[in-house]
């Protein structure tokens with residue numbers, strides 16, 4: 001296509017925001033100008049070190065138990081270990097309580113980390129705003145969070161979805177749009193690939209620190225639920241770094257023991273009316289492996305009266321029609337997809353592919369090596385698969401799609417953005433995806449989800 005007609009298509013796309021229809025669903029014709037995404041320089045305002053001697057930085061929180069009555073508070077001090085105490089109090093009571101954490105450091109080649117603190121605050125009240133203070137003894141900093149409502153059936157709750165964020169100027173736009181989104185996400189389900197520090201020589205871990213300071217403005221105030229991606233592996237035998245996931249596991253703690261997991265890469269939590277199962281695309285998942293055995297025991301335990309919504313997070317998507325990372329999720333799909341259908345998982349969120357895609361409700365579990373039945377089919381017991389790997393990291397957008405669009409793919413678009421999963425009650429959830437190019441309130445893709453256990457009715461527009 002010549003540059004003039006190409007320009008015309010872009011203008012048309014912007015004006016009409018229409019779509020091209022093919023075999024499958026919609027391939028958005030919205031075309032974002034593809035330019036190399038660049039990391040924000042070290043002296044950017046978002047990386048500023050808080051002032052004061054030994055000031056806590058990179059403050060982040062995540063759920064600290066299985067039901068949402070505990071919070072893990074983590075932060076880094078640079079000058080000296082200082083105190084690992086968290087002071088906290090609920091907004092309704094001025095009585096301050098104390099929790100004691102632990103401090104550790106790690107080395108990565110010739111980098112030595114600051115003092116990394118992790119402290120779990122327990123026995124919190126549900127649905128309550130808490131203030132907390134870190135940095136006791138030197139410079140203190142104060143933050144707050146709100147605990148989720150008690151785990152139960154018809155409790156509304158709103159999750160944000162962010163994946164593959166990195167630390168470019170685009171990443172900053174994604175995070176800003178998430179913060180400004182009028183749907184008001186209360187917890188982020190993070191889909192893996194955090195800092196992209198491994199793009200730097202020797203995986204310069206200074207870029208783990210800058211990422212921690214960049215996202216603090218959200219993750220110090222609402223929990224981010226972590227999934228490990230390939231950029232967390234940090235395996236570099238050439239420089240002696242042979243223990244995978246070292247920076248990630250030192251910096252980001254998750255409550256995996258609460259769900260009887262034996263490793264921090266796969267675990268589950270309950271939050272409000274959702275059960276969230278986090279899986280690891282980069283840990284062994286074949287039969288007899290710890291992850292397989294854990295998932296086999298975990299799925300039958302999910303009580304859909306208690307947590308009607310069953311959400312699975314993983315990094316590498318099973319249904320992906322981009323040429324980027326095509327079929328990388330296939331071996332895990334073969335292992336676990338029959339269970340997802342059997343246990344009626346509502347939705348699976350993944351990252352990894354730096355673009356956006358939403359599937360139909362499909363499964364591909366009939367194949368048995370000789371019967372040739374290897375095409376995904378519509379299946380009302382199957383989850384919807386959504387790829388939100390479009391946080392905006394330095395690797396840029398995945399724009400090359402398989403053609404024609406396969407029938408299982410309902411909507412795909414190569415733009416940066418974030419998504420929101422808004423649970424209304426046990427039967428309904430409203431889902432929307434927001435591309436960075438538009439104002440934060442614009443929904444480029446959306447869908448009403450009907451719960452697979454309580455209201456397993458076909459949601460697709462063609463069924464109405």
Ligand SMILES: *[C@@H]1O[C@H](CO)[C@@H](O)[C@H](O)[C@H]1NC(C)=O
Pocket residue numbers: 110111202
């Ligand atoms: C680590 O080594 C690299 C080169 O091997 C060098 O550029 C860098 O300054 C060193 N960093 C530290 C903290 O010594």
Ligand SMILES: *[C@@H]1O[C@H](CO)[C@@H](O)[C@H](O)[C@H]1NC(C)=O
Pocket residue numbers: 040044045046169172173176
């Ligand atoms: C990042 O976004 C924030 C909020 O929108 C803005 O204030 C800040 O200047 C941005 N920083 C950079 C380096 O783009």
Ligand SMILES: *[C@@H]1O[C@H](CO)[C@@H](O)[C@H](O)[C@H]1NC(C)=O
Pocket residue numbers: 303304305306
């Ligand atoms: C499922 O949860 C409900 C509500 O909390 C409870 O009444 C019921 O006993 C649970 N079922 C099982 C099998 O534990």
Ligand SMILES: *[C@@H]1O[C@H](CO)[C@@H](O)[C@H](O)[C@H]1NC(C)=O
Pocket residue numbers: 323400401
């Ligand atoms: C898109 O990917 C396919 C398959 O990997 C490749 O053959 C093709 O050259 C790519 N197209 C572009 C424009 O990069």
Ligand SMILES: *[C@@H]1O[C@H](CO)[C@@H](O)[C@H](O)[C@H]1NC(C)=O
Pocket residue numbers: 424425426427428
């Ligand atoms: C659940 O939420 C949906 C969407 O807000 C609403 O239409 C429906 O009536 C609600 N169901 C119940 C039982 O309240």
Ligand SMILES: [Fe+2]
Pocket residue numbers: 164193229230231315351352353
């Ligand atoms: Fe990835």
